[in-house]
Amino acid sequence: MSYNAALTDLIIKMADDELIQGHRNSEWTGLGPVMEEDIAFSSMAQDKIGHAWALYRILHENLEGKDPDKFAFHRPEKDFKCSHLVEMPNEEYGFSLMRHFLFDHAEAIRYESLVDSSFEPFRMLSKKVKGELKYHTLHANAWIMQLSQAGEESYQRMQEVLNNTMALAAGIFEASPEYENILVTEKVYPGEAALYQRWLDRIYPILVKASLNLPDIKTITPAYGGRQGIHTPYLQPLLKEMGEVFNLDTEASW
Amino acid sequence: MYGGGYIFDEPNRKQLREEEQHDEPEKLAAFEERIAKGEKIEPGDWMPAEYRRQLIRLIEQHAHSEIIGALPEGTWITRAPGFKRKLALIAKVQDEIGHGQLLYNAAETLGKSREAMINDLLSGKSKYSNVFNYPAETWADVAVIGFLIDAAAIVNQVANAKGSYGPYCRALERICYEESFHLKQGHDVFIELATGTPAQREMLQDALNRWWQPIMHFFGPPDKVSSHSEKLMQWKVKMASNDDMRNQFLDTYVPKIWDLGLTLPDPALRKNEATGRWEYTDPDWDEFFRVINGGGPCNAERLQVRKWAEEHGRWVRKALMRPAERKTFPVA
Numbered sequence: 015m016s017y018n019a020a021l022t023d024l025i026i027k028m029a030d031d032e033l034i035q036g037h038r039n040s041e042w043t044g045l046g047p048v049m050e051e052d053i054a055f056s057s058m059a060q061d062k063i064g065h066a067w068a069l070y071r072i073l074h075e076n077l078e079g080k081d082p083d084k085f086a087f088h089r090p091e092k093d094f095k096c097s098h099l100v101e102m103p104n105e106e107y108g109f110s111l112m113r114h115f116l117f118d119h120a121e122a123i124r125y126e127s128l129v130d131s132s133f134e135p136f137r138m139l140s141k142k143v144k145g146e147l148k149y150h151t152l153h154a155n156a157w158i159m160q161l162s163q164a165g166e167e168s169y170q171r172m173q174e175v176l177n178n179t180m181a182l183a184a185g186i187f188e189a190s191p192e193y194e195n196i197l198v199t200e201k202v203y204p205g206e207a208a209l210y211q212r213w214l215d216r217i218y219p220i221l222v223k224a225s226l227n228l229p230d231i232k233t234i235t236p237a238y239g240g241r242q243g244i245h246t247p248y249l250q251p252l253l254k255e256m257g258e259v260f261n262l263d264t265e266a267s268w
Numbered sequence: 269m270y271g272g273g274y275i276f277d278e279p280n281r282k283q284l285r286e287e288e289q290h291d292e293p294e295k296l297a298a299f300e301e302r303i304a305k306g307e308k309i310e311p312g313d314w315m316p317a318e319y320r321r322q323l324i325r326l327i328e329q330h331a332h333s334e335i336i337g338a339l340p341e342g343t344w345i346t347r348a349p350g351f352k353r354k355l356a357l358i359a360k361v362q363d364e365i366g367h368g369q370l371l372y373n374a375a376e377t378l379g380k381s382r383e384a385m386i387n388d389l390l391s392g393k394s395k396y397s398n399v400f401n402y403p404a405e406t407w408a409d410v411a412v413i414g415f416l417i418d419a420a421a422i423v424n425q426v427a428n429a430k431g432s433y434g435p436y437c438r439a440l441e442r443i444c445y446e447e448s449f450h451l452k453q454g455h456d457v458f459i460e461l462a463t464g465t466p467a468q469r470e471m472l473q474d475a476l477n478r479w480w481q482p483i484m485h486f487f488g489p490p491d492k493v494s495s496h497s498e499k500l501m502q503w504k505v506k507m508a509s510n511d512d513m514r515n516q517f518l519d520t521y522v523p524k525i526w527d528l529g530l531t532l533p534d535p536a537l538r539k540n541e542a543t544g545r546w547e548y549t550d551p552d553w554d555e556f557f558r559v560i561n562g563g564g565p566c567n568a569e570r571l572q573v574r575k576w577a578e579e580h581g582r583w584v585r586k587a588l589m590r591p592a593e594r595k596t597f598p599v600a
Contacts, residue, residue, distance in 0.1 A: 040345050040358050044338040044573065047581025048588070049369045056362035060355055067351045083350040107584055164587035171583065252346075259407045260349035266465050268349035268407075 017200060020193035021133065022077050023095070024203065027241055028124070029069035030096035031186070033086055034249070035117055036062030037256060038104055047107050054153055058114070061146045065139075072135045087260040091243075091250045098237040099182040101249045111161070112175045115154035116183035116217065122147040123212045124203070132201040155220055162224035173226055180229045184210070184236035291316045303504055308434035311377040322505050323433050324378045325394075328385045331371035332396035336389075336570050338364045340404035341413055349407065356453050357410065363450065367443045374435040390575055398556065399482045401564030408468075408475035411461055414454020416479070416521060420486045422447050423517050424508075432504035462528040469530075476525070477533045484551040485559075487514040493553075518546040 039059035046052030070086060073079030099117060104110045125147060128140035162172045187210035198205040214231065221228050239245070260268060295314050302309065309315055338361045345361060348354040372382045388394035399417055404410065422444060429440035461472040488510040500506040508516075519539070525532060536549045559567070 037346060040354075043345055043358065043361050044335070044342040044365065045577045045580075047577070047584035049335070049365055049372075051584075052365045053362055053369070056358050056365070060358050060362075063351065063355055063358070067355075087350060106580060161584070161587050167583055168587035255346050258347045259344075263465060263467065266468060267460060268353060268464075 017196055018077055020196045021202060022073060022079070023190060023193045024197060025069050025073050025077070027095045027097075027190075029066045029073070030094050031100050031117075032062045032069065032121075033066035034094075034096045034100040034252065035113075036060070036064075036066060037252060038100060038102075038110070039114070041104055042110065051107070055110075055114075058118075058150055058153070061150065065143055065146075068139055068143075072139070076135060083260065084264060087257045088264050089253075091245060091253055093243060094245065094249060094253070095241050095243065096245075096249070097182075097186045097188065097240040098246050099179070099185055101240070101246045101252070102182065103248055106171075106175075108161075108171045108175045109179065111154070111157055112172070112179045113183070114150070115158050116179060117186070118147060118150040118154050119216050120183065120186045120209070120213050122151050123209055123216060127204050127209060127212075131203055136202070158220065158226075159224050162226055169225070172224070176221070176226055177229050180231070181234040182237045184231065184234060185238055185240060187213070188236065188238040188241045190241055291318075300502070303432045303502070307432075308437060309432050310434045318499075319503055319505065320378050322500060322503075323436065324375055324380050326428075326505060327371055327375040327378070327436055328380065328388070329395055329397070331368050331375060331385065332389045332394060333400065334364050334368035334371060336396045336400045336574065338368075339570055339573055340400055340402070340566075341410055343404060344407060344410045347407070348410075353457065360414065360450050360453055363446050367439075367446070370439040370443065371436075374433075374439045377435045386574075386578065390571060390578060392562065392571070395560060397486070398559045398564065399486055400570060401559050401566045402479070402482050403566055405478070406471050406475060408461055408471040409479070411454060411457040411472060412475045412479045414450060415458040416454070416483055417486070418447055418450045418454055419521055420483060420517050422451060423513050423520075424487070427507040427513065430504070431507055459528070462530060473530055476530060480533050481551045481555070484514070484548065485553075485556045487511075487517070489553055489556065490550070515546050518548070522546070 036059045039055045039062060042052060042055035043059075044052065046055060066086065067082055070079065070082035073085070074082055079085060099113060102109070102113070122144070125140040125143045128136040129144070131137050131140070158172065161168045163169070187206040189206045194205050197203055203209075214228075218228055296316055299309070299313075299315060299319075309319075341357065341364075342361050345354065345357050348357045372385060375385060376382060385394065389396070404413065425440050425444050425447065429437050429444060431437055431440075458472070461468045491509045491511045518537075522532065522537065522539075534549050536547060539546050558564070562568075
């Protein structure tokens with residue numbers, strides 16, 4: 015498998031995760047439990063979508079990828095490589111918050127690992143993104159801590175949602191052995207298994223502090239498939255909605 | 269955005285008049301003198317009960333308009349075509365929610381809590397700008413709202429920023445600054461569609477046709493029938509008449525629309541060069557009052573969405589109110 019194909023695969027996975035997670039965050043606009051959270055989720059939505067845009071541009075400029083708008087807004091579902099975690103509908107705030115916590119720590123760890131990547135555009139991007147993610151994880155940690163310690167109802171909700179979300183979150187780290195080896199050898203990034211371990215080490219102490227029990231990771235079945243283009247039923251309607259205007263005329267300027 | 273020019277009347281003004289009578293004449297005279305001199309009234313200062321009540325009503329309606337106003341545009345965030353538009357629209361709607369937050373804070377300085385204001389919104393007791401009770405049907409509606417409704421709101425807010433109540437004026441100054449960016453964003457989408465493909469132009473023209481009446485309604489009924497007292501003008505709660513603001517808006521924006529070869533659905537619309545005033549067909553004012561009283565196409569839907577947010581967010585707010593058992597963290 016060629017280096018370029020492997021790199022393209024990794025960039026698409028990262029960018030699609032960011033785009034869909036950003037899209038889900040943006041769906042909270044006007045609906046948050048308090049106005050301040052509305053604003054926070056809108057803000058993070060902009061950052062995530064901005065990261066996706068930057069990654070699609072890297073693809074476009076360095077790896078013969080398509081125009082970012084067309085690539086994001088006009089691509090068949092099977093060609094998306096996002097994880098199942100980000101595809102899930104927002105449902106209650108508790109789920110959205112837990113997803114934000116688990117996803118953003120995973121993202122932070124990924125970008126930290128890219129600071130000394132052999133691929134220069136990753137090094138450049140990670141510098142900028144890391145600074146933003148610091149605030150995203152700070153926000154997630156503060157809310158997880160607050161809601162886990164503010165009485166029985168809220169604690170129960172957080173524990174239950176953690177139990178239900180761990181398998182989905184573990185799916186972020188679905189390996190792509192045919193692509194990954196070359197990227198690890200070329201020191202582009204450390205590979206999914208290494209990132210998964212670092213992520214567990216990062217979230218564990220925070221959850222302990224919040225008195226939440228991390229489900230036994232040996233017993234969970236990670237939600238894999240997204241990286242191979244196999245998706246939940248929630249992705250297709252999201253993509254249809256996202257492309258609704260753009261696809262009226264993909265050649266027009268909007 | 270979005271403070272509508274019109275302050276809706278409360279259904280019952282009886283109680284008001286009684287309280288008015290209890291204001292002490294010497295204090296009232298000193299208060300009015302301060303306002304006449306251009307001084308700002310601050311939260312701890314003495315103020316007539318009627319002034320307080322009118323301001324709460326004004327600022328609260330403005331705040332509600334911001335958060336309800338986020339909804340019609342918000343439905344297009346997930347459908348915005350392309351990265352640039354998607355990011356700009358999220359940022360814009362986020363600003364509007366932020367304006368709501370600023371305005372609720374300003375109203376709270378007068379003694380009504382955010383919770384009480386939201387409750388009055390949900391119960392229908394407290395109103396918001398009528399314009400948000402109409403649906404945003406296509407992407408071109410985002411252009412019309414962002415360009416023309418924000419422009420109309422700016423006319424109103426720039427006037428109100430010169431009012432007498434300090435906290436409201438300061439909030440408005442910041443809001444107007446952000447609104448001017450929104451106007452640019454709306455204008456940019458508007459121009460893109462106006463100079464785009466025939467289908468894009470058609471979409472824009474259709475949106476203009478549908479929004480014209482709500483825009484004409486935006487500043488409220490004509491001065492000859494508007495019930496607002498001279499007192500509100502004297503106290504600098506209301507800073508310009510409905511007709512003056514409407515005229516100012518038409519004067520600036522109608523030529524811009526016509527220049528793009530677009531039309532407006534009123535054959536009588538023209539500027540009388542002799543008087544400097546715009547002439548137009550009176551919009552249907554019965555419709556205006558029907559919509560205020562809940563009869564618009566989207567009143568129920570808008571409140572339904574806010575109710576969903578209130579109900580589903582209750583456990584979170586409850587958790588925030590509860591003193592943390594071990595440790596408190598600053599949230600957000």
